[in-house]
Amino acid sequence: MTAANVKEQLQKQYPYKIEMHAHTSPCSPCGTVTPDELVNIYLKLGYDAVVITNHFSYGYGVFENSSVSKDEKLAMYMNDYENACRAAEKKNIKILLGAELRFSENFNDYLLYGADYETLHIAYDYLEEGLASYYKNGKPQNSLLLQAHPFRSGMTQVNPELLDGIETFNMHPGQNSAIGFAVKYASEKAFAVTTAGTDFHDYSGHHQGLSALRTSVIPQDSFELADILRRGDYLFEIGGEAIVLP
Template identity: 30%
Template sequence: MKASMTQGPLEKEFPYRYETHCHCCWCSACAMSEPQEMAQAYRDRGYAGMVLTDHFLLGNTAVDRHLPWEEKMLRYWEAYQAAKAWGDAHDFSVFFGLEHQYGGGKEVLTYGVDLEFLLSHPDLHRLPLSEYAALVHQAGGFLSMAHPFRDRPYIDMTIQPQPEFLDGAEVFNYFNHDPENQQASRFAKEHHLLPTSGGDVHRAEDPAIGMAGVALRHPAKSIQDLIDAWEARDYCLIVQGELKEV
């Protein structure tokens, strides 16, 4: 589905919009909407797809941490499958991702892993970022640091980003303050990281829907298509609803 807000030359060249950072209530304790509701909300705003990036086990998860590993991973996959089933019936792509909190409230958005990967690595969430990143990259995945310089009471600001383990950085997060996003943009440029943009949306009625993400020339049929576009720098950022060249 092409975005309905196509007007300028960039919008015509990059008509397919994707959210890269959103949550649902099945797996994120801070979210308020069902996975199907999230998919519908983005489709209604003209997006072609979204990546469901629920909080992993050290973050604000809604998954019972006392469950066996396989059952915990199935909870994440079931939420994704529910959103995907809705999307498949309505010409809307849904891809799987995670937001992994690796310490002190610092988080990385994880793309390109699947259920088989998760089941193969019990206690993945307990690994230091260096080992977590190595496994994700071995699987062909992509890591972008979520809101790198968000300053909140629950985040340990003495823990600095570790660019050597990252592929990208979220230079626009809808809920960040402008100086936080500006610092993230400088950080990405300094360390040659690919810029990403995310709405960080937790409910289907959120005003952030339509305000963030990435826009592609061609529809992404898989998460790998999205990763390939990032790595080729063949995309635009969505910043406050407008397209911005990278």
């Protein structure tokens, strides 16, 4: 059996493509693509689902204005996700809710899968308390928290016991996420969950669809996605071509 045959078999076994790390505007100030635009971009690329992981950061973006109430901030945060869901209605693509958390203690980012309004309502109260407090006391058992791009410049290595896994393949073309180091670290620490994501921010002609999680089913919500990750029932697709075993 040739490598091409193996690749074809794996693609048939895991036919569905999910973008695991994507940002939209205006929720993520660093993003330039609206929810409607994101849906159309990934639909044309042949993706079956996109996880919107907008920045959920202490003092940043929709959480920057101290004069706005918690509920108002969360409503603003959810607005992009809800708009994307509306844009995806009657189209062959699923929008899932995630978040990219950052606590006040450092510049680390953490991807949350298994998210809904209540999950984020709780997470908000831990942004000033830090990772350890959130992981031990605030994170639901059916959610997963992974350190995003852990070897990018400015990141701090944390106690692996405070993580469910890490993002090994962060494919942002404007950042050096030291993918090789991340893959090696995941193996050394025996993380049960690793992910690959484009870290999509803008439609510049080369910053979309750079990676995918390939699955055997399409998760119907963020918690079903977390369950797929927990079971390890997935593959990575990198650059639209290479199939990678996590």
